[in-house]
Amino acid sequence: MERAVSATMLETRRLCKNFGALEVARDIDFRLDAGARHALIGPNGAGKTTLVNLLTGLLQPTRGAVLLQGEDVTTLAQAKRVKRGIARTFQINQLFRGLSVLENVCIAVAERLGAGGSMLRPAGRRAEVIGEAVRVIEMLRLQDDAGRRVAELPYGRQRLVEIAIALGLDPRVLLLDEPAAGIPSAESHILLDAIATLPAEIAVLIIEHDMDLVFRFARRITVLVSGAIFAEGTPEEIAANRDVRAVYLGSALDA
């Protein structure tokens, strides 16, 4: 009990998820601390994205609980969890492709500020929404593309828009599902820079296969294998763990 309860941002207790006979999450006790830089790694099919889906409420667990700052949010719908500060990006881009970058972020900001259902005032006259969206866009250095339609952007820029939308929600917890997936390695530094400059108070959980990125970014790593937590610790501990090397890291670290 040396860590104060308040330092835990997001927590799962004995979380289980079955798809029929297939167990994709088995008794997962996971905690994400406030301001964490936490990586979730594991072989394909280990259940990493499923865990994110359980945390955001896109999936309902078969058993177990999800707690946000000690409060049980297991039965809370996705939209309500977003309002409480859980934002995510998707492994495969989920963007408003026909709209401009600015509009993409504005939609997120408007929802957070409770303006999303407003019918009387033109969206263009909400200086607070646009201003906030511009701030996020500038933070991710997307300003030159702000007026372009997302569908016209190169894939790497689109990945940044994913993050911009999530940041537009002003999250306390940010779940990044393979943010570097599909980006040419020459461009991945842009993404790494963006992640490195995320506000320190946001708890960030990143799923990533690029071990370079993981070890540069994470201060804590959880290894998931076959739906269960296999190992957890600091990057040094994980790198030194023989079992982890055996199941997963081996080639990636030796290379």
Add this chain to the structure above:
Amino acid sequence: MSGLPAAHAMAARHRLQWWEALPWVAGVAAFFLFPNYLAFGTQVLVTILFALSLDLVLGYAGIVTLGHAAFFGAGAYTVGMLAQHLGWNEPLSGLAAAALVAGTIGLVSGLVLLRTHGLTLLMLTLCTMALLEQAANMGAAWTGGFDGMPGLSFGKILGLFAFDVLYFRSQYLYALVVLFLGFLLVRMLVYSSFGQGLTGVRENLLRMHAVGAPVRARLVIAYTISAALAGVAGALFTQTNAFVNLAVLGLERAAGVLIILILGGYGRLYGAFVGAILYLLLEHTLAKAYPTAWQLGLGLTLVAVALYARNGILGIVDALRRRLAAWSAP
């Protein structure tokens, strides 16, 4: 506000452009230029309003429906039955009653239908319309059944302007004013944050959930407003034509308005105007030239649009404008 050009563009987007006055100038000019075609003109105006209501759900929210005539018909029958059975023939309150009835049907059916997507949704909208059509067919004591209700009469508009049976002058202006008000409503909605959220639903449902939007509630609200507006269009139809029959509720009308929107370009407000005018003109002239096979011409036009102008006539205009801008830029 920030100095980003994109932010300025967005802040200015909802402002009225000079060319937006053109349809209304043309609408008033047509009144003086074509005094013998005002019945046709009235039909065009009613159809534009109907198509505009569909654009809100189909073009902006991305709800694919084949049953929008359900609401047009609900409005049309509401004013017809009120006038026939209760002697309630005051036009403006009739429009309000039609909006209320059609809106309620939209709300109730929307609460059920909008839980589904794609083909299921398409079929269910079709079923809703078929149910109403059958109800209108079988409730002959109230609806006049297969024959409908011919020879209705309506009171003076605002107590001042009587419906003009021969030349449709007052009908035309009445429909023009109601269309204008309906247009202002839809325009306000699509440029609001609510409207922006609807395009978000159309563009990516999963992401819209993930930004915390109450997606289904938004869709139901949009569907209800659209239904009420379609009901007003239907009521206008009955009032200006002084009759109502089963054709207002049929698949042909529902498909027709869909074609109009695809022809003109959906999700762009003015597609309803361009599409309705083009569709009805085609129907009018082709039916005169080839009374037996006029739908062939319509079909060919639609094939051409589907192949070469995916975004409708206004999509072509957009593409031309973009090309012109690229050409004039250094």
